[in-house]
Amino acid sequence: MDDDLVQRIARNPKYQELKAKRTSYGWWLTLAMMVVYYGFILLVAFNKPFLSQRLGEGVMTVGIPIGFGVIIFTILITAIYVKRANKEFDDLTAEVTKAVLK
Numbered sequence: 001m002d003d004d005l006v007q008r009i010a011r012n013p014k015y016q017e018l019k020a021k022r023t024s025y026g027w028w029l030t031l032a033m034m035v036v037y038y039g040f041i042l043l044v045a046f047n048k049p050f051l052s053q054r055l056g057e058g059v060m061t062v063g064i065p066i067g068f069g070v071i072i073f074t075i076l077i078t079a080i081y082v083k084r085a086n087k088e089f090d091d092l093t094a095e096v097t098k099a100v101l102k
Contacts, residue, residue: 008100018092025084029077040070 009015043051043066051063 005100009096012096012099014092014099015096018089018096021092022085022089025081029081033074033077036070036073040066 044063051061051066053062054060055062055065
């Protein structure tokens with residue numbers, strides 16, 4: 001890539017805004033995922049009796065829906081990120097591209 005083009009992109013205020021917003025949002029989602037995942041792991045490690053309680057008369061325990069919840073949460077925050085990326089981040093990227101390639 002041309003060094004001049006790289007410098008123009010790096011100096012562009014919209015690029016700085018895009019980089020800051022995307023990084024900040026990514027860290028918040030990472031933190032949320034870590035809390036949910038490691039919370040589940042800590043439950044497994046330190047509270048097995050709670051997770052092994054049966055739900056009803058069958059073989060389902062409390063741990064199974066909580067584990068599925070972790071998986072659903074992962075899919076949900078991925079969808080949330082993709083929605084914001086397709087809306088806000090892509091618009092900022094287009095603005096940067098338009099401004100830099102004039």
